[in-house]
Amino acid sequence: MRYCCVIGCSNANAKTECRDKTFFTFPLKNSQLLQVWLKNIGRQGFMPSCSSLICSDHFEENSYSTCRFTKRRLLKQEAVPIIFSKTPKQTPKVGLTSSATDGNNMQPDGTKQ
Numbered sequence: 001m002r003y004c005c006v007i008g009c010s011n012a013n014a015k016t017e018c019r020d021k022t023f024f025t026f027p028l029k030n031s032q033l034l035q036v037w038l039k040n041i042g043r044q045g046f047m048p049s050c051s052s053l054i055c056s057d058h059f060e061e062n063s064y065s066t067c068r069f070t071k072r073r074l075l076k077q078e079a080v081p082i083i084f085s086k087t088p089k090q091t092p093k094v095g096l097t098s099s100a101t102d103g104n105n106m107q108p109d110g111t112k113q
């Protein structure tokens with residue numbers, strides 16, 4: 001089982017109650033975007049690996065597109081996690097201006113073996 005790495009979030013990809021959630025890996029290849037994610041998550045010194053996950057609870061609905069084949073949620077390339085239960089009223093965190101994006105979506109990696 002792999003857990004969402006957000007502090008205070010105990011969602012995990014193998015939990016039954018998390019069936020409807022989607023788990024995403026970090027944008028490790030996009031260091032600019034990755035910095036924004038890490039800043040928003042606020043975990044000091046946290047360095048995500050390719051197996052680190054963040055769940056769909058932390059993204060706004062318009063951060064996703066739906067795969068027309070699998071109907072699974074895909075994270076838009078420029079999406080950043082901005083919803084954290086500990087800070088619900090916090091002003092939205094900064095996003096990225098789409099400069100280096102080419103329209104490819106990142107693949108969620110929560111349920112893949």
Ligand SMILES: [Zn+2]
Nearest residue numbers: 004006009055
């Ligand atoms: Zn989470």
